[in-house]
Amino acid sequence: MSDCCCCNDEKKVYSKAEKDVILEKIIAIETKMFVEVNQGQKVECQNQLKAFHVMRYMSFAVLSGETLQSYWEDLKFAILEGRNLVKEKYARMDNLIPILNNNPVITKIEAVDNVWMKEVHEQYPLIVKYDQQFTNYETCELETYSDQTLDMYYRDVVVAKQLNINLVAERYRILGQKMGYPSLEELQARAAAKQNS
DSSP, rough: OTGGGGSSSSSOOHHHHHHHHHHHHHHHHHHHHHHTTTTTTTTTGGHHHHHHHHHHHHHHHHHSSHHHHHHHHHHHHHHHOOOOOOHHHHHHHOOOOOOOOOTTTTHHHHHHHHHHHHHOOOOTTOOOOHHHHHHHHHHHHTTTTTHHHHHHHHHHHHHHHHHHHHOOOOHHHHHHHTTTTTHHHHHHHHHHHHHHH
């Protein structure tokens, strides 16, 4: 897939309300998959489902309705196949299973996201951490997506780049707003005050 062919496709425009409906359906399925990981010996994070919801909302809210719709279809298909995509992601992170998808689009998405993440980390070092774990997590998650979803995700990334929008920054703005801070600057200032107290 070339860097621009995906941008020429005619696409449906989703309203925020339509996107939120799909988003909640995605998170509902992922939450069920999440609590089924390590059945019989729950880890602490599995008792913090509100935090899980916020983190997943922040991850997906910046994507187009088409991408969300495609990923929702991925999740429904996975259920039909008896697969748990969240469990597979964590298994990949621990190198317990082989690569799930070696689509080269994954590397293209990561290349842009890494630049964005570094930029946000440099601007807001107290609230945005950047290390190799970020890349590993993203790689393993993207491997659970279908090729169609990956292509649509990459299209969202290309469009954001063309509009000079940093999707990582947008995700953290959403997180800050859900925590009651209208801007990343205010969240950074709060972290600095806490550090100096």
